[in-house]
Amino acid sequence: ETGVTQTPRHLVMGMTNKKSLKCEQHLGHNAMYWYKQSAKKPLELMFVYNFKEQTENNSVPSRFSPECPNSSHLFLHLHTLQPEDSALYLCASSHRFPGQGDFSGANVLTFGAGSRLTVL
């Protein structure tokens, strides 16, 4: 176990369903991330939360809706997804999300095991 826990590990949903992915970390980290990993595609950063505030949204479609109620929990709410959204969704955390001029290099990411999503 890495200290970052993702549930569910596997999810199958229809295009009209609404579901949520959950991520929890007990590492005392202040930044949390959602990544999408598709077959034969680079790892895609979706969202970043730093101290519960969203700092990055990389042009993600609105059918993906993140929520970060506190520094330990991160959700990804899913609705009206498309089959091409099928992928492994990885949650990660780090001590913080480095700002401009941050030379600490402390942004080592700790990943969860991922949630494998299949959209039918």
Added chain:
Amino acid sequence: AQSVAQPEDQVNVAEGNPLTVKCTYSVSGNPYLFWYVQYPNRGLQFLLKYITGDNLVKGSYGFEAEFNKSQTSFHLKKPSALVSDSALYFCAVRETNAGKSTFGDGTTLTVKP
């Protein structure tokens, strides 16, 4: 803008032989460089990082990487490969002034007995 390239999709080595997984990067300033490994059905795990200092960085599981500024490379190496090293390896780069890291496409390492 920052970018990273892993020129090999697949690397095959025999157990006991040395292995190298290649990574080159492009940044406008000084880079922070990372290697992560992903085993089947798992998330990525941090292996090692270069921030500053000694160009040869040692990490987990006997892996090491050498930072070469003139060649803008950060190749991952291990003197003697194990079958259990078979996995997907990702190189990542972050500029000192950037918030987020950019990952390479990954290299699948297969170590055969």
